[in-house]
Amino acid sequence: MLRALLAVAAGVALAAGPALADPAGGEAALAGLAACAAQPEPVQKSACYDQAYATLREAVRTGDVVIVEKREAQAAQRGAFGLSVPAFNLFDRANGGKALESVAGEVAQARRDEHGRWIVTLAEGAVWRQIDDEPMRAPRPGSAVEIRRAAFGSFMMKVDGQRGVRARRDD
Template sequence: MSLVSGLAALAVVAASPGQDAAAPQQRPEVVERLTACRAVADNAARLACYDAATAALDTAQQQGELVVIDRAAVNQTRRDLFGFDLPTLPRLFGNAQTQELDSIETTLQSASQAGEGRWVFRLADGSSWRQIDSDPVRFQNRAGQEVRVRKASLGSFLLTVGNSRAVRVRRQ
């Protein structure tokens, strides 16, 4: 796969420092220069344009001014951040081709009671969820139990361990 076609298969997520994060539709200048090379009619000039543009793109990526990730990495990042209130997340990752998450499924690593008898659930994916309702919770507190966290109304989340009743939680 050529560099140009490989770049076309990747998603540009973060732009150079001068880019406005609120406008993700705007491509970084370094990418615009690369795509502008297609319009060059003369073969030698077009090749020189591509060579210069790909060198600039490579430099921008190596210096951290540009981050290029594939769709699988975008979906994994969305999963890792599930439950956090990140208002800019849809602008960074929101397009029809990325996976929208309504729930995650993993296993219980541990659970312990915190203040006021509320539970803190630590999951195998590294996330930690704190009970925010005051209802009693009955579940098998054993590592490896299946856990599902799903979106609920008004921005809240419900966590279920095995076949237990759902517990209203917030990501920590």
């Protein structure tokens, strides 16, 4: 799952890079649309929009502009929760400009590591590892899990409403 997320991040970063760096890329395509709104004559405005649309369509075709639906951005943001992947900050716009503060899910499997701490795999594939020594009842497949941001970049994981334990994303 991590490889897939990193591949998406790299693809978005590479695709967005030319759009941000090349004035003939994505910025020019969007600037062309904005300039059309200033055209006073309807015929000129229509011709301008036709040209701007063609430029934007070409930028999408070549990968200079990548169009991501809000639900796709939210899914990517949710999938990256807990990972240190700066490229995913661009998906924060899908959440009103705010970073995701928590995720809820379901336990797919859980096991103890060599120190007796829990390693919990969520149904969507994310793996979370307990990093403190707080006691916790055994998570079972189907158990409800909530993971939220805590102080200083850490995370708290609650399973079936139990007291939270400190955790980190492990995949």
